[in-house]
Amino acid sequence: MPIEIESPESLGYDSIACNLAESSVRDLSFRDLGIDLQELILAYGDHMGKPALRELVAASHRNLEAADVLITAGAAAALFMVHTAFLRPQDHLVVLRPNYATNIETPRAIGCQISFIDLLFEEGFTVSVEKIKKAIRPNTRMISVTTPHNPTGTEIGEYAMGELCRLAELHGIVLLVDETYRDLGFHEPSTLAASLSGQAISICSMSKAYGIPGIRLGWLMTQNKYWQEVLLAAKEQICICNSVVDEEIGYQFLLGKDPFIAGIGKQTQENFRQLCDWMDHHAYLEWVKPTGGVVCFPRFREGTLPDAERFYHVLLNQYQTYVGPGHWFEQEMRYFRLGFGWEKKEAFMAGLENIDRAIRDCRG
Numbered sequence: 001m002p003i004e005i006e007s008p009e010s011l012g013y014d015s016i017a018c019n020l021a022e023s024s025v026r027d028l029s030f031r032d033l034g035i036d037l038q039e040l041i042l043a044y045g046d047h048m049g050k051p052a053l054r055e056l057v058a059a060s061h062r063n064l065e066a067a068d069v070l071i072t073a074g075a076a077a078a079l080f081m082v083h084t085a086f087l088r089p090q091d092h093l094v095v096l097r098p099n100y101a102t103n104i105e106t107p108r109a110i111g112c113q114i115s116f117i118d119l120l121f122e123e124g125f126t127v128s129v130e131k132i133k134k135a136i137r138p139n140t141r142m143i144s145v146t147t148p149h150n151p152t153g154t155e156i157g158e159y160a161m162g163e164l165c166r167l168a169e170l171h172g173i174v175l176l177v178d179e180t181y182r183d184l185g186f187h188e189p190s191t192l193a194a195s196l197s198g199q200a201i202s203i204c205s206m207s208k209a210y211g212i213p214g215i216r217l218g219w220l221m222t223q224n225k226y227w228q229e230v231l232l233a234a235k236e237q238i239c240i241c242n243s244v245v246d247e248e249i250g251y252q253f254l255l256g257k258d259p260f261i262a263g264i265g266k267q268t269q270e271n272f273r274q275l276c277d278w279m280d281h282h283a284y285l286e287w288v289k290p291t292g293g294v295v296c297f298p299r300f301r302e303g304t305l306p307d308a309e310r311f312y313h314v315l316l317n318q319y320q321t322y323v324g325p326g327h328w329f330e331q332e333m334r335y336f337r338l339g340f341g342w343e344k345k346e347a348f349m350a351g352l353e354n355i356d357r358a359i360r361d362c363r364g
């Protein structure tokens with residue numbers, strides 16, 4: 001997939017001066033965390049995940065207890081487990097597009113039937129419950145949505161999420177809610193889908209909001225005890241348990257996260273203000289303003305980007321500035337993902353200026 005080949009990790013961070021392609025905040029070093037692991041016993045861990053970590057996670061949500069939380073190696077592993085445990089080739093899935101690749105590629109690999117709900121710029125990238133309702137078939141096994149959404153940064157409000165829960169309950173199907181960006185909202189996160197209904201599975205992660213994606217830690221939550229057993233069995237087939245090192249780091253980080261979050265939030269909000277100013281007066285770009293996460297999905301106004309390949313080439317090779325071109329998300333190249341959580345203010349502003357320079361160069 002283009003996103004795998006062209007991701008900043010694959011390209012090499014050294015070749016990018018202004019990284020506006022990332023969907024997370026800046027990575028921390030282990031030293032920043034001040035965590036001592038000397039006493040940690042390197043045994044297999046609890047298969048569901050470190051009990052104290054599960055308790056801590058459950059305590060911040062309504063209607064959930066530690067037994068409803070299964071720790072996973074990031075949200076990516078949780079998504080893979082849910083898709084492979086619940087979907088068979090004869091099943092039908094309703095899923096948003098554009099999307100984070102795993103939400104589409106794993107169901108595709110399974111070979112199930114897929115109805116895409118296209119999020120349209122003209123509709124503010126809003127998720128229409130009505131469209132999802134109309135897509136339901138007798139063999140629909142799962143509805144899969146993401147909030148805050150990657151790459152658009154839009155959210156599903158609590159009312160619409162409630163409607164999706166009722167829909168899943170009515171049809172007895174799985175409502176999979178990818179809430180990986182939950183802790184990166186511009187406001188208090190709305191109620192977790194798994195708290196609203198026993199028919200929902202919520203997936204969360206430590207990767208995006210805290211700058212520690214390298215510890216590969218996330219979790220899935222559902223009140224449905226039978227589903228938890230099925231998903232634990234899926235996890236055991238893949239990895240038995242999590243890395244106890246990752247779990248311990250994640251647990252200790254969560255216990256002392258507040259000072260980190262304050263700093264991260266300040267930088268992200270400052271970048272977002274600069275981005276709004278830049279976008280509000282832009283002659284060639286238009287956008288749907290994001291309401292959560294650290295990414296948005298602007299596009300070139302109709303007919304203003306004569307040669308997309310050249311624009312992205314010039315932007316990277318001449319100005320060492322990187323954004324995520326539309327084909328990362330199976331969209332037209334006039335769209336691109338722009339992340340505002342990664343770079344400090346100076347590099348972020350330079351990145352925006354470089355986009356303007358590349359546009360000027362390409363428009364002649």
Ligand SMILES: Cc1ncc(COP(=O)(O)O)c(C=O)c1O
Pocket residue numbers: 023073074075076077100146150178180204205206207213217218
């Ligand atoms: C919507 C979404 N879900 C899941 C993931 C996977 O995240 P993790 O690092 O927790 O595996 C990503 C990563 O980009 C994502 O954007």
